[in-house]
Amino acid sequence: MLARLREMVPRGTRLLILTHNNPDPDSLASAAALRFLLAEIAAVEAVLAFGGIVGRAENRALLRYLAVKTQPAEALSFDEFDLVALVDTQPRTGNNSLPPDRLPAIVIDHHPMRRQTRQVPLRDVRRGYGATSTILTEYLQTAGMTPEARLATALFYAIRSETQDLGREASRADVEAALYLFPFTNRRLLSRIEYSRVPLEYFRALGRVLKNATIHDGVVISRLGELEYPDMVAEMADLLLRLEDARWAVCLGTYGDDLFLSLRTSEADANAGAFIRRAVGRIGAAGGHGMMAGGRIPLKDREAKAVARLEERLIGRFLRALKVPPGPGVRLVP
Numbered sequence: 424m425l426a427r428l429r430e431m432v433p434r435g436t437r438l439l440i441l442t443h444n445n446p447d448p449d450s451l452a453s454a455a456a457l458r459f460l461l462a463e464i465a466a467v468e469a470v471l472a473f474g475g476i477v478g479r480a481e482n483r484a485l486l487r488y489l490a491v492k493t494q495p496a497e498a499l500s501f502d503e504f505d506l507v508a509l510v511d512t513q514p515r516t517g518n519n520s521l522p523p524d525r526l527p528a529i530v531i532d533h534h535p536m537r538r539q540t541r542q543v544p545l546r547d548v549r550r551g552y553g554a555t556s557t558i559l560t561e562y563l564q565t566a567g568m569t570p571e572a573r574l575a576t577a578l579f580y581a582i583r584s585e586t587q588d589l590g591r592e593a594s595r596a597d598v599e600a601a602l603y604l605f606p607f608t609n610r611r612l613l614s615r616i617e618y619s620r621v622p623l624e625y626f627r628a629l630g631r632v633l634k635n636a637t638i639h640d641g642v643v644i645s646r647l648g649e650l651e652y653p654d655m656v657a658e659m660a661d662l663l664l665r666l667e668d669a670r671w672a673v674c675l676g677t678y679g680d681d682l683f684l685s686l687r688t689s690e691a692d693a694n695a696g697a698f699i700r701r702a703v704g705r706i707g708a709a710g711g712h713g714m715m716a717g718g719r720i721p722l723k724d725r726e727a728k729a730v731a732r733l734e735e736r737l738i739g740r741f742l743r744a745l746k747v748p749p750g751p752g753v754r755l756v757p
């Protein structure tokens with residue numbers, strides 16, 4: 424892979440590294456690592472970009488400490504770049520800002536392989552891996568490059584958070600990458616990321632999440648209303664899945680002109696990604712892994728009633744697919 428990267432990205436290449444929209448630690452750390460690697464092996468200064476925003480306090484802290492410049496994908500002119508690399512996402516997934524007519528030159532990811540990815544000249548898609556950051560860590564190791572503290576900290580935090588401390592969908596490779604990185608991390612930074620301060624709005628949103636949550640035979644569902652940031656649905660689904668005996672957690676909320684949804688399950692043999700893609704169907708874009716998945720549906724009608732109808736339809740589909748009888752459920756917080 425390293426030899427092919429060198430070949431594909433000669434000195435002077437104008438390279439764009441794109442993560443998925445509203446990036447999480449795994450995609451941000453992976454992008455930073457790829458940039459670092461290419462600067463070292465090819466003297467190429469790639470541009471990092473993503474669509475949407477980084478909302479979650481931990482992720483904002485990570486990006487701040489990582490100290491890499493990023494650009495909003497919305498403001499990019501893709502013609503200015505010779506090559507595009509996608510990390511932690513793939514073409515035509517609907518969760519990145521790559522124009523649909525543009526084929527990336529490089530894809531590094533750990534989600535199931537998409538059809539269009541097979542046409543990508545340099546692709547490294549490892550479905551069995553818990554994090555894309557693990558793949559990048561292996562590249563650094565193979566290249567004999569020691570990651571400096573901030574990058575090592577970001578990669579380490581990314582692997583840990585993406586796999587819930589190496590417990591969710593983590594492979595042997597993820598454990599090995601985390602062990603390799605740990606001595607190079609800055610523990611003070613790590614702690615500051617993990618225990619980052621949150622804005623007042625966070626607690627207000629949390630209050631709404633808990634108030635709106637209902638339990639349906641092991642399935643916890645919450646409608647969050649208007650989101651402070653899109654990935655809040657994922658953060659809250661993780662939280663709700665901590666309920667004893669919860670098998671699934673589903674969170675929905677709107678941000679801008681889209682409805683975002685997130686799905687989490689405690690069942691290791693489930694296929695949350697396939698499940699959410701079936702539920703969303705053609706009205707939006709969705710995908711994920713075995714135990715975690717997400718989706719986005721463009722709203723045709725932003726009116727509260729229309730949104731509520733759409734949410735109810737989706738929740739109905741989830742409950743039917745999980746063979747849970749319909750009904751109002753039991754309130755999480757009476």
Ligand SMILES: [Mn+2]
Binds near residue numbers: 450533
């Ligand atoms: Mn990932």
